[in-house]
Amino acid sequence: MNKMRDPNPEKRGKRTRVEFxxxxxxxxxxxxxxxxxxxxxxxxxRSSFAREACIEKIERERLKKIKEK
Structure with missing residues (x-):
C-alpha cells in the first residue's frame, strides 16, 4: 500500500522506502x-511535477469533501 505521509510521527526525519x-x-x-x-x-x-500535481489534486478533493459535510 502506498502512503503519502507516515502515520507515525515519532519516525519523522527517518528515511523510509516508498513504492512507486x-x-x-x-x-x-x-x-x-x-x-x-x-x-x-x-x-x-516530469516525475516531480506530476507528484506535486497529484498531491495538490488529492488535497483539493479532500477539502471539497470536508466542505460538503
Whole structure:
C-alpha cells in the first residue's frame, strides 16, 4: 500500500522506502508539463511535477469533501 505521509510521527526525519508505480500520460499533456518545467525551472523532472500535481489534486478533493459535510 502506498502512503503519502507516515502515520507515525515519532519516525519523522527517518528515511523510509516508498513504492512507486507507473502511469500513462498523453504526449500533449507531457509537452505542456515540459514547457512549464522549462519556463519556471522549479521542478527537476516530469516525475516531480506530476507528484506535486497529484498531491495538490488529492488535497483539493479532500477539502471539497470536508466542505460538503
Amino acid at each position: 508505480g507507473a502511469i500513462s500520460i498523453p504526449m500533449p499533456v507531457l509537452e505542456e508539463i515540459d514547457k512549464l518545467i522549462k519556463e519556471y525551472g522549479y521542478w527537476p523532472s
